[in-house]
Structures are given as C-alpha cells and as structure tokens.
Amino acid sequence: MMRRETPWGTWAPAAIAEVAALFSPLPVRWWVAGGYAIELAAGRSFREHWDIDLLLLRRDQLAAQRAMPHWEWWAADPPGVLRPWAPDEILPGTVHDIWCRPGPAEPWRIQVMLDESDGDEWVSRRDPRVRRPVDLLGLVSPDGIPYLAPEVQLFYKAKRPRAKDEQDFAEILPSLGEERRAWLAGVIGQVYGDHPWTARLEESPAG
Numbered sequence: 001m002m003r004r005e006t007p008w009g010t011w012a013p014a015a016i017a018e019v020a021a022l023f024s025p026l027p028v029r030w031w032v033a034g035g036y037a038i039e040l041a042a043g044r045s046f047r048e049h050w051d052i053d054l055l056l057l058r059r060d061q062l063a064a065q066r067a068m069p070h071w072e073w074w075a076a077d078p079p080g081v082l083r084p085w086a087p088d089e090i091l092p093g094t095v096h097d098i099w100c101r102p103g104p105a106e107p108w109r110i111q112v113m114l115d116e117s118d119g120d121e122w123v124s125r126r127d128p129r130v131r132r133p134v135d136l137l138g139l140v141s142p143d144g145i146p147y148l149a150p151e152v153q154l155f156y157k158a159k160r161p162r163a164k165d166e167q168d169f170a171e172i173l174p175s176l177g178e179e180r181r182a183w184l185a186g187v188i189g190q191v192y193g194d195h196p197w198t199a200r201l202e203e204s205p206a207g
Helices: 016-023 034-042 058-067 150-157 163-175 178-192 196-202
Strands: 004-006 009-011 030-033 053-057 072-076 082-084 097-101 110-118 121-123 131-133 138-140 146-148
Touching: 016 030, 016 058, 030 034, 034 053, 034 146, 034 150, 034 163, 053 058, 058 110, 146 150, 150 163, 150 178, 163 196, 178 196
Parallel strands: 030 146, 053 110
Antiparallel strands: 004 009, 030 053, 072 082, 072 097, 097 110, 110 121, 121 131, 138 146
C-alpha cells in the first residue's frame, strides 16, 4: 500500500475492492475516478497511486455519508482547507472534494469528489456547457466496478496536465475509440482552447 504524508495527516489509499465493498450498498450512482478509472478502462495497472478518487453527483452526497456513519468525513472548504463535514450537512457548491478515513487515528483512505447534475444529465463543474447523460457517464469493469468513462476523466486532467496525467493519456489513447476521441477533442477545444492533446486525438485510432 502506498503511503504519503500531507499537512492533514497520512494517506494510505484503500484498494479498489475495499472501495467497492463500502460503496456498492449505496442506493445511488458512484464511479471510481482519477488514475484508477483510466487503469480500469485500460484493463491493467501501469503506475503508482497516492490516493483513490470516487465521483458522486452532488445531489447524492448524503447517501454516502449515511452509509458510512462511523467514518470521518472532512470537506475541502475552501479548497486547500479541510473542515469536518457535519452529519446531514448539505455542502455548498464550492466544495468539490471530501476526504474520508475510518477514524481520527487512521490514515485517509478515500477521496470523494462531487459533480453537478441537471435531471438525467451530468453537468461538468468546469463548464456547464459540457454535459452528458448520467447513464453514459461511466462504464463497468469485468469485476462489476463502475468507473468514470476515460474521455470524461481525461477532460478533467486536460486542464493542467501533470506528468501522471500525460502518462494516463498516452496509455489509454490507443484504445480510445473514434467517438470518445471526438467528444474529448470537442470539449477540450470548447473549454480550454488550443491544447497539445487535440492533434493526437484527431489521429485515427489505428495510427
């Protein structure tokens, strides 16, 4: 298990199987996100991870909190500052990230990210013009684990790509089909303008 120190304590991310066991009983949709989502799409592991991210729709936030009432939940409010998330508190729209751990003496295990929705549509918090039916927001691994569609995750990673984001993009690009490439290239151009990934996305998947 990877571990890292932060100003708010140690991170020791939960394994995907543990995350699935904790969140599968929820009566709402959830998806593995971040680098693990890219690896689930690729069907293999190819790099280390210092945390594990899950995506929930903002409207479903309390379902997760109530399903794990004995865990500690801390909201990034404002970003870069953690505060306890009180039971049954509706977090404001400025809060997108929540850190979770089993108890005060335990390391952080899971990060939950909140995204927006409008009826049956997911709405990107980066730009409300970027939308997609919730039913098409993610995929399911052969083991039954829901994960964020790679083109959606890469859209978020494209804002300011770090080395690990570049690696994720390069690893998944060969298996990204034409429809997913076209969607990603379109929203990157719409939201970020000129971008080094665009030309690579517009190449044929076969070469």
